[in-house]
Amino acid sequence: MQGISLSLLTQLGIRYPIFLAPMAGITTPVLASRVSEAGGLGALGLGAGDPFQAEAAIRATQQLTSQPFQVNFFCHRSTPLDPAKSRAWCEYLSAHFAQFEQAVPAQLLSPYASFTDSPELLDVILATRPAVVSFHFGLPPKSILQVLQRAKIPYWVSVTRLSEALYAQQQGCSAIIAQGIEAGGHRATFDPLCDAGLSTRELLQQLAPQISLPIISAGGVMTGGQINQLLTQGASAAQLGTAFMACRESAASDQLRQRLSTAKSTQITDVISGRPARGVIGRWxxxxxxxxxxxxxxxxxxxxxxxxxxxxxxxxGVTDYQVCWAGTGVTALRPLDASPLMQTLIAELQ
Ligand SMILES: Cc1cc2nc3c(=O)[nH]c(=O)nc-3n(C[C@H](O)[C@H](O)[C@H](O)COP(=O)(O)O)c2cc1C
Incomplete structure (x- = not known):
């Protein structure tokens, strides 16, 4: 392992450069704690919940492990609903609702708030003091970052290109998550319309000589051998999402597990959520x-x-519209529970 890798692991007080990716709707306190207990870094994806749910999940994880873990929130720039666009989109999908004898809603509401617009989420972080807080889709404003700095709570952000990484460095992040195009779930681009589309490897190659922060590579990583390659190329750790989705400890439903086990390929689309995200190809x-x-x-x-x-x-009984976020590595998914999966990854790494 590289020197920088050891320093990130030493900072965190963990043994292995194997990080569970925070995944809203998938990561659970049990999954996060199993990864942390095995010497990696567990994670909770809390972006799609409210402050009460976030606090409950963090406290539940803290009950299960005294090891560090990461908590994660969405930091998108909120935009007001465009009523005309919303009506046209609802009308476009109306036939799909009609087949189930349901009317399409007349108007749409935001299902969750950006971290930036929810001061209660910051209060939860200050009250629960997780080892690391990470953000997806950008960073909160300086005033919020200063609160985290004063509280000595390190923060990370996912980036997809060099300019985002340089900004993250300037804003006091203590590490960056470099998300390649292979990654499952939402593209982390700060601006959803501006995506350089770099692979995990290309991105790492661009960032390693320019960025002095530890880099955590994410996207398409399914084995310890792949983690090793990324470490050799300058990463301090790898963050794996899809690889952990089939663990019994994840919140994936039986239907989702079925889709994952038979998945052939994935694709990025923005029609599901309104931002580009990679998932198993289906009706969407x-x-x-x-x-x-x-x-x-x-x-x-x-x-x-x-x-x-x-x-x-x-x-x-129709599962065609199910959203199944997953990365390009989905066909290499191993149906193992979290602890045996960690042991396998550690053995492959060594
Ligand atoms: C089901 C799913 C949900 C995800 N949800 C989040 C999330 O809530 N926050 C986040 O920062 N990243 C999220 N991601 C992206 C991951 O953090 C990470 O970039 C990705 O899983 C890495 O690629 P891989 O899935 O090929 O390992 C999600 C990914 C998946 C597959």
Whole structure:
């Protein structure tokens, strides 16, 4: 392992450069604690919940382990709903609702707030003091970062290109998560319309000589051998999401596990949530993301509609609209629980 790698691990007080990716709707206190107990860094994806849910999850994890773990929030720039776009998007999806004899909603609401607009989430962090807080889609304003600095709570942000990494460095992040195009879930780009589309390896190659912070590589990493390669190329650790989705300790439903186990390939689309995200190809990618579709209703308003359609469909036994975020490595998914998966990754790493 590289010197810089040891220094990040030493800072955190953990043994292995194997980090669980925070995944909203998938990571659980049990999953996070198992990874941390095995010597990696556990994580909670708390971006889609409210402050009460966030506090409950952090405290539950702290009950399960005294080892460090990461908590994660979405930091998108909130935009007001565009009523005309929203109506057009609802109308476009109305036939899909109609097949279940349901009317499409007349208007859309945001299903969750950005961290920046929710001071209660900052209070939760200050009250619970997780080892690290990380952000997706950008960083909160300086005033919030200064509160974290004063409280001595380190913060990280996911980046997808050099300019975002340089900004993160300037804003006092203590490490950066370098997310390649192979990654499952949402692209971390600060601006959803501006994506350099760099692979995990290309991004690391660009960042390693320019960035003095520890780099945590994410995207398409499924084995200890791949982690080793990234460490050799300058990463301090790797963050794995898809690899942990099938663990019994994750919150994935039986239907989702079924989709993951039979997945052949993934694709990025912005029609589900309103921001580009990679998932297993299904009806959203094949049919709804048509070249002649209207513009979607924006993030996270479109997501509210997608979640409603999936709920209605599932209630009638149809899983076609299920959102199955996953990275390009999904076909290499190993159906192991968290502790044996960690042991396997550690053995491969050594
Ligand atoms: C199901 C799923 C949900 C995700 N949710 C989040 C999230 O809430 N916050 C976040 O920062 N990243 C999220 N991500 C992205 C991961 O942090 C990470 O970039 C990605 O999982 C790495 O690629 P991999 O899935 O190929 O390992 C999610 C990824 C997946 C697969």
């Amino acid at each position: 990618q094949q049919e709804i993301d048509s070249p002649i579709r209207p513009p979607h209703a924006g993030y996270p308003y479109s997501y509210a509609l997608a979640k409603q359609l999936d709920k209605i469909a599932c209630a009638q």
